[in-house]
Amino acid sequence: MDILKFITAGSVDDGKSTLIGRLLYDSGVILADQLEALHRSNRKNDDGTIDLAILTDGLKAEREQGITIDVAYKYFQTDKRKFIIADAPGHIQYTRNMVTGASNAHLAIIMIDARKGVIEQTIRHSFLVSLLGITQVVVCVNKMDMVGYDETAFNQIVSHYQQLATKVNLQNITYIPVSALKGDNIVNTSANMPWHTGKCLLDYLETVEITIDKSVAHARLPVQWVVRPQTDELHDYRGYAGRVISGSFKVNDSITVLPSGFHSTITKIELLDQDFEEATAGMSVIVHLKDHIDISRGDTLVNSTTQPELSRLIETDLCWMDTRALDTSHTYFIQHNSKLTRCRIQEVLYKVNINTLEKVYDEDFKLNDIGRIIIKTAEPLAFDTYQDNKTNGGAILIDSRTNVTVGALMFRANVE
Amino acid sequence: MSKQLDYLDELEAEAIYILREVAGQFERPALLFSGGKDSITLVRLAEKAFRPGRFPFPLVHIDTGHNFPETIQYRDEMIARLGEKLIVGYVQNSINEGKAVEQKGKNASRNALQTVTLLDTIAHYEFDACIGGARRDEEKARAKERIFSVRDEFGQWDPKRQRPELWNIYNGKIHKGENVRIFPISNWTELDVWNYIRRENIALPSIYFAHQRDCITRNGQLMAAAEFLNMDEQDVVQNKTVRFRTVGDMTCTAAVESEAFLIDDIIDEISASRISERGARMDDKVSEAAMEDRKKGGYF
Numbered sequence: 165m166d167i168l169k170f171i172t173a174g175s176v177d178d179g180k181s182t183l184i185g186r187l188l189y190d191s192g193v194i195l196a197d198q199l200e201a202l203h204r205s206n207r208k209n210d211d212g213t214i215d216l217a218i219l220t221d222g223l224k225a226e227r228e229q230g231i232t233i234d235v236a237y238k239y240f241q242t243d244k245r246k247f248i249i250a251d252a253p254g255h256i257q258y259t260r261n262m263v264t265g266a267s268n269a270h271l272a273i274i275m276i277d278a279r280k281g282v283i284e285q286t287i288r289h290s291f292l293v294s295l296l297g298i299t300q301v302v303v304c305v306n307k308m309d310m311v312g313y314d315e316t317a318f319n320q321i322v323s324h325y326q327q328l329a330t331k332v333n334l335q336n337i338t339y340i341p342v343s344a345l346k347g348d349n350i351v352n353t354s355a356n357m358p359w360h361t362g363k364c365l366l367d368y369l370e371t372v373e374i375t376i377d378k379s380v381a382h383a384r385l386p387v388q389w390v391v392r393p394q395t396d397e398l399h400d401y402r403g404y405a406g407r408v409i410s411g412s413f414k415v416n417d418s419i420t421v422l423p424s425g426f427h428s429t430i431t432k433i434e435l436l437d438q439d440f441e442e443a444t445a446g447m448s449v450i451v452h453l454k455d456h457i458d459i460s461r462g463d464t465l466v467n468s469t470t471q472p473e474l475s476r477l478i479e480t481d482l483c484w485m486d487t488r489a490l491d492t493s494h495t496y497f498i499q500h501n502s503k504l505t506r507c508r509i510q511e512v513l514y515k516v517n518i519n520t521l522e523k524v525y526d527e528d529f530k531l532n533d534i535g536r537i538i539i540k541t542a543e544p545l546a547f548d549t550y551q552d553n554k555t556n557g558g559a560i561l562i563d564s565r566t567n568v569t570v571g572a573l574m575f576r577a578n579v580e
Numbered sequence: 581m582s583k584q585l586d587y588l589d590e591l592e593a594e595a596i597y598i599l600r601e602v603a604g605q606f607e608r609p610a611l612l613f614s615g616g617k618d619s620i621t622l623v624r625l626a627e628k629a630f631r632p633g634r635f636p637f638p639l640v641h642i643d644t645g646h647n648f649p650e651t652i653q654y655r656d657e658m659i660a661r662l663g664e665k666l667i668v669g670y671v672q673n674s675i676n677e678g679k680a681v682e683q684k685g686k687n688a689s690r691n692a693l694q695t696v697t698l699l700d701t702i703a704h705y706e707f708d709a710c711i712g713g714a715r716r717d718e719e720k721a722r723a724k725e726r727i728f729s730v731r732d733e734f735g736q737w738d739p740k741r742q743r744p745e746l747w748n749i750y751n752g753k754i755h756k757g758e759n760v761r762i763f764p765i766s767n768w769t770e771l772d773v774w775n776y777i778r779r780e781n782i783a784l785p786s787i788y789f790a791h792q793r794d795c796i797t798r799n800g801q802l803m804a805a806a807e808f809l810n811m812d813e814q815d816v817v818q819n820k821t822v823r824f825r826t827v828g829d830m831t832c833t834a835a836v837e838s839e840a841f842l843i844d845d846i847i848d849e850i851s852a853s854r855i856s857e858r859g860a861r862m863d864d865k866v867s868e869a870a871m872e873d874r875k876k877g878g879y880f
Contacts, residue, residue, distance in 0.1 A: 167587045236723045237716045239769045246587050248767060260744045267746040388600040391633040398632055405629065407597040407748075435596075436628045446585045448596035448629070461604045485744050499749050502604060558747045567753035569743045 168374055169248045171265040171298075173289035174275025179306045183275065183344035183365075184238060184251050185216025190351035191366060193240045209345065216344075235265045244370040259292070259532040260485035263572055266292060267558070270374050271300040273365075278311045278341070282324040287332075288518045294332040295481060295534065295574065297554050299375055301329075302338045302368060309343040313356040331521055338372075340365055382548055383411030383419075383467035384556050385443075386501035387459055391450055403434070403450035404459055409501065409555040410548075411467065412444040413451065418468045421459055422546035427468060428453040462503040464546045472546045472556060473578040477510065481550070483534050486563065486570035490529035496570070498541055500559035506542040507561070513537060538579055550574035588776055592625065595764040597748065598727060599629040602637070602709050602762055605752035609637040609709035609762075610667070612698075615651035616827035617784055618713030621765060621773055623658065624782055637711070638665035642698050644690040645672045646808040646829040654785040669701035686810050687798070689831035699735045702759055709752065709760045717769045727766050733757035770825075771850055778843050788846070790823045790838045801834035825850075 172180045188194055194202070202214050209215050238249040250265030252258075266272065272293045276286055293301060303325055311317045318341045329337055340349055341360050348354035349364040363371070391403040413419070417430050432452040433440040443449045451465065459465075466472060484490055490509065498507040514523040515535035529535065550557030561571035585593065599622075602609050611626060613619045626635050641655060659666045671693050674680040679700065680693040702710065716723045726742050728750040743751055752760055765773070777784065794805040796815040803809060805817050808831050822835035823846075840846045 165587050166585075167590060236720070237767070238723060239717045239767070241769075241771075264744040264746060268748075388597070389603050389630075389636075391630060393633045401632060405600055407593060407600075409748075436631050444585075446590055446593055448593040448600070497753065499751060501749070502601070555747060558749070560744075560746055560749050560751060562751055562753055567751070567755060569746070569751045572744070572746050 165244075165246060166374060167246045167248060168271065168369060168372070169250070169269050170271040170273060170369070171250045171252055171262070171269040171293075172273045172275065173252060173262060173266075173293065174306075175277070175283065175285040178275040178277050179217075179344045180275050181217035181251060182215075183273070183304065183306065183342070183350065184249055186344045186347055186350045187249075187366060188238065188240055189216055190347055191240065191242060235261050242366070242370060247369065259288070260483070262289070262292060263296065263483050263485070266296040266298060267572070269296075269298055271302065271369075271372065272298045274301060274303045276303060276305050276321055276325070278305050278307045278317055278321065281321050282328055284519050286325070287328060287521070290328055290334060291332045291516070291518060291521065291534075292483075294334050295483070297550060297574075300336055300372060301334055302340060302365070302372075304344075304365065305339065305341045306344055308341045308348060308357065309346050313341075313348075313354075315357070315359045318360075338362070338368060340368065380411055380445075381467075381470045382472070382553050382556070383413050383417075383465075383470070384409045384472065384548075384553070385413060385451065385465040386503070387461055387463045387465065388502045389461060390459065402456070403452055404465065405448075405450045406465075406502070407448045408443045408445050410445050410553050411470075412442055413465070413467070414442045415440075419453070419465050420468045420471065421457060422464045422466060422472070422474055423544045424458070424463070426455075426457045428455040428457055430454075462505075464501070464503075466546065472548045474544050474546050475578040475580040476541045476544045477538060477578070477580040478541070478545065478547065478575050479513070479536065479538050479577040479579045480559075481534070481574040481576060482529065482537050482561075483572040483574075484529040484531060484570065485572065486566075486568060487531050488563070488566075488570070489531075490527075490533075490571070492527060495564065497562040497564055498539065498545075498559055498573070499562060500545050500547060501556065503543075503545060505545075506564075507539045510538040510540040536576070539573070547575050547578075549576060551576075588772065588779060591765070591768050591772055592628070592776070594748075594767065595622075595625045596629045598750065598762065598764040599626055599711065601750050601752070602711060603630070605750070606709040606760070608705065608707050609711065610640045610702075610705065610707045611635070611637050611711040612713075613639040613641050613655070613666075614713070614827065615641070615647070615655050615785060616713065617773055617777060617788065618715065618765060620658075620782060620784060621768075621776060622711060622713050623662070624780055625764060627662075635662075635664050637709075638667050640667045640669065640701060640705075640707075640710070642669045642694050642701065643671065644694055644829040644831075645670065646690055646806070646831050648785070648787050648804070648824075648827065648830060648833075650785045650787045651827055654783075667701070667705065669697045671697045673697070674700060686812075688810055690808075690829060691832045695735070702735070707759055708754060709762055711762045711764065713765060714761075714763045715768050715770070715773070716763075716766050725763065725766070727763050728752055729761040729763065730754060731759050731761055735759075737761075771847070774843070774847050774850060778847065785827065787824045787827065789843075790821055790841045790845075792819055793822050793835065794818070795820050795822060795835060802837065803834055804830050806830045 174180045236251045252262040252265035322339045342349040351366045385406045387404045387406045389405040433443050492509045512527045513536040515526045548556040557575045559573040563570045674697045680696040726745045795802045823838040840849045
C-alpha cells in the first residue's frame with residue numbers, strides 16, 4: 165500500500181474543511197467518540213445537520229471564528245490507499261501556511277465556489293500550486309446544490325479555469341462538480357448530477373497515479389550524520405548516515421563528494437541489521453566508502469555521471485513568509501538539505517503581481533510576496549533546479565536575528 | 581519514475597531522517613520516554629538511525645510516581661539492553677520542593693503536574709531539543725503541530741506563531757532558553773505504530789496485552805484499582821480481563837475490556853474499534869480545547 169499526500173486550497177468559506185469533513189464522514193472513518201463530540205458541539209448548519217468543518221478546525225481561535233488558521237494534517241485510509249491531507253488555510257494572511265502544506269503534497273485539490281467561479285484567490289492558489297511543482301490538480305467546483313446542480317454553470321467555470329491553468333502552466337487537471345455540504349460526488353456518486361460522467365472525488369484519489377521524483381538519474385544523498393562508534397571492536401567504523409533524496413545508489417557505484425569533489429566507491433549500504441545492494445529514493449541508510457575522505461554533515465554524495473550544479477550564485481524563486489520585509493543589506497542563513505550556510509540577496513529581479521500574474525520590479529518583499537532573486541551564498545551549494553529535482557532544488561531562508569523561517573526558495577539556475 | 585516505498589518503509593525512513601536532523605542540529609537533545617508504545621517505537625527508530633554508534637542523546641522519563649509497575653520494569657530492562665543513558669525526573673521531587681501541588685478530590689491526577697517536572701528537567705539539563713512520540717492523528721490540536729515545534733522559555737506552544745515547515749527541511753535554530761519539541765512519528769497513525777511493532781517484532785510492556793486485573797468504574801471508564809486513585813467504599817472492585825491502549829499513569833489511563841492476548845489480536849481489535857485512542861484518556865475530556873490548553877502551558 166502507498167501513501168498519497170494532498171493539499172486542499174480554496175478561499176475562506178469555499179468549504180475546504182467541510183469537504184474534508186465530508187470525505188472522512190462518508191468514508192466511515194470517524195469513530196464513535198469523535199462523532200459523539202461532533203454532535204455535542206454547538207456548531208450546526210442552518211438545517212440542523214452537523215457542521216463537518218469542525219473535524220479539522222482544531223484550534224480554539226479557529227472554532228471561534230469559523231476559519232482555518234493553520235495547516236491541519238488528517239490521516240485516513242481505505243482498502244486501496246493511505247492518505248495524508250494537509251488542510252491549508254485559504255485566507256491571504258496565511259499564504260505561507262498553504263506553501264508549507266503544498267511543499268510536501270503529490271496533489272492539490274483546488275476548491276471553487278460554484279456561485280463565484282474563478283476569483284482572485286483561485287489565481288493565487290493555482291499559481292502557488294504550480295510554483296511548488298505540484299503536477300496533479302483536481303478542481304472541485306463546490307456548492308453545486310446552491311446553483312441547482314446546473315451543468316452549464318459548471319462548464320463555464322471549467323472553461324474559465326482552463327484559461328487560468330494555461331497561464332500558470334498547470335496541466336493534468338481533473339474537474340469534479342461537488343457539494344461538500346450535501347455529499348454529492350465526494351464519496352458517493354451524485355444522483356443530482358447525472359450529467360457528470362467522471363469519477364467522484366474519493367474514487368479519483370484512490371486511483372490517481374502518484375508521480376514522485378522525475379530525476380531517477382540524479383543520485384543524491386546529503387550526509388546528515390557521521391556514525392563513528394570509536395569502540396575497540398569498531399575502531400575503524402565510519403558510516404555516512406543520510407536519506408537518498410533522489411535516484412539510487414548501489415554497492416560498487418563510484419560517487420563524488422561535494423563540494424570537495426573527491427571520488428570514491430561505495431563498499432556497503434546498511435541500516436541496523438540489514439544490508440542493502442541498493443538504496444533507492446526515500447530510503448534512510450548508512451553508506452560506507454572505500455577511501456578515507458573527510459566528509460561531514462552538509463556534504464552531498466552524488467553519482468559520478470550526473471553531477472548537480474555547484475555554485476555560490478543562484479537565481480531562485482522566493483516566497484517571502486515573514487512580517488518583517490526582506491532586507492537586502494542583511495545576511496541570512498540558508499538551509500539546503502543538511503547544509504547550513506550564510507547568504508545575501510545579490511539582486512532582486514522582480515516580484516509577481518499575483519492578481520494579474522505580471523512581473524513588477526519592486527525590491528520590497530513583504531509577507532506573502534513572491535518573485536525572483538539572485539542569492540550569493542558563503543559556501544557553494546550542490547543543487548539541482550527545483551524543476552528537475554524538488555528536494556535538491558528547494559531551500560529555506562532563516563533570519564539570523566529572529567531564527568524564524570522567512571523565505572522559501574526554489575532554485576532556477578546557476579548564474580555563476 | 582521511481583517507485584514509492586511501502587508506507588511503513590516510508591514512515592520509517594522519514595522518522596530516521598528527522599532523528600538524524602536532531603542529532604545534526606542540536607547541542608543537547610533528549611528523547612522523552614514514557615514507556616508507551618509510541619516512545620518505544622522511537623527507541624527502535626533511534627537504533628536504526630544511529631547504530632552501531634551510541635545515541636546522541638539520553639532518554640528522559642518524567643515519572644509521576646503513579647506508574648504501572650509493568651512499565652517501570654520494562655523501562656529498566658530496555659535501558660540495560662540498550663546501554664544508553666536514562667535520566668528520570670520525579671514529579672514527587674517537584675511536589676516536595678513546593679513547585680507542584682498535589683490535586684485533591686476523587687479524580688485527582690498527577691498528569692498536569694508532569695509539565696512542571698518536565699520544564700524543570702529541561703532547564704536543569706539545558707536540553708535544547710526534546711524528541712517525543714506524539715502523533716498528529718491523536719487529537720485535533722496535535723494535528724496542527726509542526727514536526728519541529730518551537731517552545732519559548734516558558735515551554736509554551738503558540739499555534740499562531742509556528743514556523744513554516746517546507747519540504748523536508750527542519751529549522752532548529754533557537755535562542756538560548758528556548759527549546760524545540762520534535763515529533764518524528766507525526767505522520768503515523770495508531771495502526772501504523774502497531775503494524776510497525778509487529779513487523780519489527782518489538783517487545784512491549786505487558787499491560788498492552790489482555791490480562792486479569794482488579795478494576796473500578798469511574799465516570800464510565802474502567803480504571804486499574806490502585807491506591808493512587810483515592811478509592812473509597814463506593815468503589816466496587818471487579819476483576820476483569822482488560823488491556824490498555826495507551827500508557828499514561830494509573831490515574832488517567834483507562835482500560836478496555838479485551839481478549840487480545842497477541843499483537844495480531846490487538847491489530848484486529850483496533851481496526852474494528854469505533855472508539856479513538858484518546859477516547860480512553862480522562863485528561864482530554866475536560867474541555868473541547870483540553871489538549872491545546874495544556875500544550876500552550878508547556879505540556880509535552
